[in-house]
Amino acid sequence: METIPLFPMHAVLFPHGRMFLQVFESRYLDLIGQCMKEDSGFGLVWLKQGQEVYRSNELVDPQLAQIGTYAKIVDWDSLPSGLLGVTIEGSDRFRLLTSYQRKDHVHMGEVEWIETAGATELPENYAELWGLLQTLLDHPHVDRLKLNPVVNDVNAVSCLLAQLLPIEERVKFNLLAAAEPLDRMARIMTLLDQYSE
Template identity: 45%
Template sequence: MDKHELIPLFPLRSVLFPGGRLPLQIFEQRYLDLVSQCLRSDSGFGICLLKKGEETVRAGTSQQVHRTGTYARIVDWDKLPNGLLGITVEGTRKFRVQECWPRADKVLMATVEWADTDFVGQPAIEPSDDQAHLVDLLKDLMAHPLVENLGLEIDMRDQRQVAWRLAELLPVPADDKQRLLELDDTDERLRELENLLATVLRYTSS
């Protein structure tokens, strides 16, 4: 990929990390057209957490997104029982938005800079002994039927992948997940995950 690139954005109330999968229901015409274009050209789009506005744009409203997101490609699609188009996307690489604007069909476009860290395909980094409990926690989370259905492939011997998946799967607010995505250092992300996990455990035990 070039250092900078122009891509369409898909603003959501969710945070996606590289290697993660996210099921989406598509019903707005602008996104039906975007998905069709991506399937034809074997391209993708950026997923960014909404900072302001709603996922569905209405007259007189606008969307504002966080400036760090993840590029995603469509890995599966089907017509859902409710008649809507369902797709599953997989994150590939983190990016940072340089400029962002809506085009005529209201799809947000952005010039992005690809991150030097946090992308699929990097050499594995072995988790340390004191991170073994995080690996065990991730294995437990992966056993949940909803997570199993995503068909994730995870190398538990790579602390980068462990951090990505824990950041997605822990029951913490989206703003906390966004803060984790914005970190460039895996060790720092794992330390922050430890702090969030301690908060979750205190809340559930009180």
């Protein structure tokens, strides 16, 4: 078990996936600065209920998902709006055991790391999903994320597809929580079949 800072969001980050954040709250500016200084990261967890922005009059305690993804900062820039823009990349999944807020309102979590499945080549019956992923990676909005070259591995392909497909965050979280990459891939195939109907 390990205690790490958390970044609750109404979004889900997958291993191998990337996401762009606009940071303006002082608590997260400090957290990002510390992470860049120490070459460390934070846990991104799906915020099931509550506000992303801290409000002192918030009456409902935020509800954090029980599984999240460790994020590292891979790029940053000062935006014309004056905000800090950072690109993060997901690595390992974790199970959130307990959480609390520090005095500066940064969430901290005691986490248990979820073992990553070994590399497994994509089965032939999912070959069309490999083609779909290549199409998504060529999209201009996705291209800006500068994702690393994708290997033909079930875990990497299923995570990137789940990250890039335009599906609800609740559905994405269920895919993130899938115990096995092949199970995640099968669920994605089922979703695509439903959408095509």
